[in-house]
Amino acid sequence: MFDTVLVANRGEIALRVIRTLRRLGVRSVAVYSDADAGARHVRAADAAVRLPGGYLDAEGVVAAAKATGALAVHPGYGFLAENTAFARRCQQEGLVFVGPPPEAVEAMGDKIRAKETVAAAGVPVVPGGAEPADDLAEAARRVGFPVLVKPSAGGGGKGMLVARSPEELPEAVESARRTAQAAFGDATLLIERYVADPRHIEIQVLADAHGNVVHLGERECSLQRRHQKIIEEAPSPLVDDAMRSRMGADAVRAARAVGYVGAGTVEFIVSGDQPGHPAFFIEMNTRLQVEHPVTEMVTGLDLVELQLRVAAGERLPLTQDDVRMDGHAVEARVYAEDPSRDFLPTGGRVLSLAEPEGEPGVRVDSGIQEGTVVGSDYDPMLSKVIAWGPDRGTALRRLDAALRATTVLGVTTNIAFLRALLADPGVVAGDLGTGLIERRLGALLDGAYGPGGLPADVVSAAALILQDRLAGTAGDDPWDVPDGWRLGEPAWTTWPLSARDETAEVRVRGLPRRAASVAVDGATPASARLAGGPDALTGRGDALVTLDGLTSRFACAVSGGTVWLGRDGRTWAVTPHEPGDRGDRAGAGRAGDGVVRSPMPGTVLLVKVVVGERVTEGQPLLIVEAMKMEHTVTAPSDGLVAELPVRAGQPVDMDAVLAVVHDEAGESPAEPAPEGGTGAATVTGGS
Structure with a gap:
């Protein structure tokens, strides 16, 4: 075993690898970018080296490994894990790359070559065509619409688009090619027959340098949005012993076909409603997978340790007959994204964080901490919450409880x-498919956020916290205390509040920590009292809000005038605003407004119009990219492009103004709505 290993990654996977290294008594070396100087993985490692060029600086990683005496480099997943040039560079410098041989990475990293290789080994593949041998339009006609357009060098669902007709194909090809070049440095594309709503099932394989290859059973990853997984489980509720044996044998053949060494995953799409559930190879991920913890929890194996032992030249310590699956495990990926806005990436600073600790059967792989800044430079995944149970029902219940205890x-x-x-009933029953989320999206959003309107206790809590902070700024003069006092009865302080594109008017009378009344949207006033709340120094804490004798507990934090409240896994960012400002932030201009805003923090990838150009409602204006995901921003109405304050390559914040469109008459649009967050309140009555 190596005495020092450099971990060439960040976040939760870097911490995951460091954890195993510490258990094995191996010295760990972390690397970090300037933005990550205070990150958790930096503090957890035995040593850390700054990379001036960021995590993709292969030469910087090699130099750091040499300078710290590391004998091996573990790339985690993503970044350098599937970079053949980096793997070869490590070999040249006498460093062990903890992963498969570069030739295997190369063979499986090219999806076109991978399909040809495994098909020759007898593994079923999805019909399709690929560049440069095939014209994509001709290949699409040959296999029949709908088709799936994919980057050849891709992974993680990035750049994958469905074209349902010949008319949709050119735009899908253009977008996929642009994403492929930006994300993978290779614009080559392939086309496959689109299998509607299949099951996505993958097989974990392990191979050593002595010719031994085993599989560790399957994981089901069918619950996806935008072709990216969000919940995975092992074993699959669809797979029986015979199917597991058949798919496992195909996966082992695929690994042997490229001389694979190390941990890898062979992915299949499977028909859930055809006899025998035929499975087609789609790709092999030549690295550790994000979802590897569910396999670890049902097999009792440490995949990182096995990777290290194989990389050190040891034989696999187990045969296929030794592999046993015990119980059930389910993993949920916590992303910085807004499902109610088409899962667009979000950003910000983590003000307060609570993650479950010590719960039976629960594991949390997390890379964030209070103060972490989530931006558009890296993948939006923040953490993974995993639960094990003796059966699937127990694992699902434990995972739900763990998520309920998670607050960001x-x-x-x-x-x-x-x-x-x-x-969801289908998920509970194990009736899964890659199209389930799309089919059930409306019901899922209602279940997550309610059918509409802001909960009265949430906006009451926000108003009481804001009123309490306002009271805290009063001086010694009793006339400065904003309790609404006047002869006869106290006056009301009105707080117009907004969250999640909903608004409420909350009136508060009295002092929140003594005796107050609250009325929401004109309802009958309730007696109210606030206990706890955000700390004066840190701006965060727990708040107990009592309304007519019923107490609710919230995690809370205040930043820039916005009150963040969290309870049972749900969060609200409640912002006070001036009367008349409805707080709309839909990511594009409203028809009567003309101001077009960025739907997410990211980078302007492409500007498709010029100032003075006449546009029609729904016409693409710009493309904004964040975390390798493109979003097309469209015109809110017919009119003329009056302003374009951004250019291609420019970073933008969420809600930044991207364009202004005048109406058909050429009149100036209404003034942009205020950004909110000022803590403004309207006080009616004297004090």
């Missing part, structure tokens, strides 16, 4: 959506 304030996440998804 300051960044919008998908936690509430994950809980709604776990409660």
Whole structure:
């Protein structure tokens, strides 16, 4: 075993690898970019080296390994894990690359070559065509629409688009090619027959340098949005022993076909409604997978340790007959994204964080901490919550409880959506498919966020916290205390509040920590009291809000005038605004507004219009890219492009103004709505 290993990654996977290294008594070396100087993985490692060029600086990683005496480099997943040039560079410098041989990475990293290789070994593949041998339009006609357009060098669902007709194909090809070049440095594309709503099932394989190859059973990854997984489980509720044996044998053949060494995953799409459930090879990921913890929890094996031992030249310590699957495990990926806005990436600073600890059967792989800044430079995944149980039902219930105990304030996440998804009848029954989320999206969003309107206790809590902070700024003069005092009865302080494109008017009378009344949207006033709340120094804490004798507990944080509240996995960012400002932030201009805003923090990838150009409603204006995902921003109405304050390559914040479109008459649009967050309140009555 190596005495020092450099971990060439960040976040939760870097911490995951460091954890195993520490257990094995191996010294760990972390690397970091300037943005990650205070990150958790930096503090967890035995040593850390700054990379001036960031995590993709292969030469910087090699130099760091040499300078710290590392004998091996573990790339985690993503970044350098599937970079053949980096693997060869490590070999040249006498460093062990903890992964498969570069030739195997190369063979399986090219999806076109991979399909040809495994098909020759007898593994079933999806019909399709690929560049440069095939014209994509001709290949699409040959296999029949709908088709799936994919980057040849891709992974993680990036750049994968469905074209349902010949008319949709050119735009899908253009977008996929652009994403492929940006994400993978290779614009080559392939086309496959689109299998509607298949099951996505993958087989974990392990191979050593002595010719031994085993599989560790399957994981089901059918619950996806935008072709990216969000919930995975092992074993699959679809797979029986015979099917597991058949798919496992195909996966082992695929690994042997390229001389594979190390841990890898062979992915299949499987028909859930055809006799025998035929499975077709789609790709092999030549690295550790994000979802590897579910396999570890049902097999009792440490995949990182096995990777290290194989890389050190040892034989696999187990045969196929030794592999046993015990119980069931389910993993949920916590993303910085907003499901209610088409899963667009979000950003911000983590103001407050709570993650489950010590719960039976629960594991959390997390890379964030309070103060972490979530931007558009890296993947939006923040953490993984994994639960094991003796059966699938227990694992699902434990995972839901763990998500309920997870709170991230300051960044919008998908936690509430994950809980709604776990409660979906189809998911509970194991009737899964890659199209389930799309089919059930409306019901899932209702389950996550409610059918509409802001909960009265949430906006009451926000108003009481804001009123309490306002009271805290009063001086010694009793006339400065904003309790609404006047002769006769106290006056009301009105707080117009907004969250998730919903608004409410909350009136508060009295001092929140003594005796107050609250009325929401004109309802009958309720007696109210606030206990706890955000700390004066840190701006975060727990708040107890009592309304007519019923107490609710919230995690809370205040930043820039916005009150963040969290409860049972749900969060609200409640912002006070001036009367008349409805707080609309839909990511594009409204028809009567003309101001077009960025739907997410990211980079302007392409500007498709010029100032003075006449556009029609729905016409693409710009393309914004974040975390390798493109979003087309369209014109809110017919008119003339009056302003284009951004250019291609420019970073933008969420809600940044991207364009202004005048109406057909050429009149100036209405003034952009205020950004909010000023803590403004309207006080009616004297004090």
